[in-house]
Amino acid sequence: KTKQSNISSFFTKK
């Protein structure tokens, strides 16, 4: 079973 990850968790907030 897989779940969709969130893109912002991979990139740093500016």
Next chain:
Amino acid sequence: MFEARLGSTTLLKKIVDALREILSQSTLDCSDSGIQLQAMDNSHVSLVSMLLQNDCFEKYRCDRNISLGLDLKSLSKVLKCASGDDAVTISAPDKADKVQLSFESAGKERTADYELRLLNLDQEHLGIPETDYSCVVIMPAIEFARICRDMTSFSESVVIACSKDGIKFSASGEMGSANIKLSQTSKGDVDLTVEEPVTLSFAGRYLSTFTRATPLSEKVKIGMAADVPLLVEYPIEDYGYIRYYLAPKVDD
């Protein structure tokens, strides 16, 4: 004052078509060096990053940095009013609440001006780190679009496995399964650079949305590395790019 003139409206139409399914509204960040856009889709699963360098334009002037918040559906409606071979000038004064689009026919006998209300969008900008992708694949953009379309009729998830042997797309659902493998050819239409094999799972719906950019470029570049978002990059002639990043599906 901001003013940017493109020799052909077709390029702008293709760019807006590549963006508007994934983003309903977005901000164009204009500076002396060109126009940039960065935005996440509403579900925060993917991110789009676009660059158009100033040398893309026949004329480009940007006295101070300006952000143009646009409704892409409205922009698309305005672009429908123009012929592909019209020249288009986008302009806005420094503290604008509207942007002007002026179209001039190839023979200069017809001009048409449209104003679009600007939106004040509060957009979060993310820092995208330089990534050393373990697998980089360059393939015909039409082939990638076809594969994404074929995969999504089988399953919501698409598994992409890349190794030195080739890139394999797989989807498995209630009706059955689909597997498509592309190998590097001597013709050079599929080019693989693989440091380490990578297998990741993605939402096919988003992959299909990215292929709206297909008319922009003959080739698409795909970058993959373990546990990082997929990169799908379409060059915009020699002047820029649209890059889509898609967060992988992870084990629950």
